[in-house]
Amino acid sequence: MGAATIADAKNNLPKLIHAAESGEDIHISRHGKPVAVLISEERYQQLSKPENAVFMAIMKWRDEQELVDLSNEEVDSWRDRSEPRDFSWD
Structure with missing residues (x-):
């Protein structure tokens, strides 16, 4: 994961674009706060x-x-047929 300030991104845009093309995510920040991702x-x-x-x-x-390769009937046979447990939102 790469990182750059806006000023760095402005001055090195071709380099950052090549890094992004190679699969790297470039996080761009302004005054230390992330604002964009290339x-x-x-x-x-x-x-x-x-x-x-x-x-x-x-x-x-x-x-x-x-x-x-399983049929719908085979998959359905796995289902638990027992009574459901009691439930309350209280």
């Missing part, structure tokens, strides 16, 4: 994917596992 376009695209990206990652993981 990241690569690739990382930006990953971070700005739609919210269903988590669902898609789970589905991809499922496709890579041996469990994909």
Whole structure:
């Protein structure tokens, strides 16, 4: 993780961009307080994917596992059929 002040970023922008392109996140600060992060376009695209990206990652993981050959009935048979425990918000 790299860090730079705004003045450093202004004077060394090409160098910081190359670092970001190489996968480094550059944290930029003003008067010691973080104000921005310079990241690569690739990382930006990953971070700005739609919210269903988590669902898609789970589905991809499922496709890579041996469990994909199980039927819905087999998975459903694992469910606990006992009475649920008592619960109260009190």
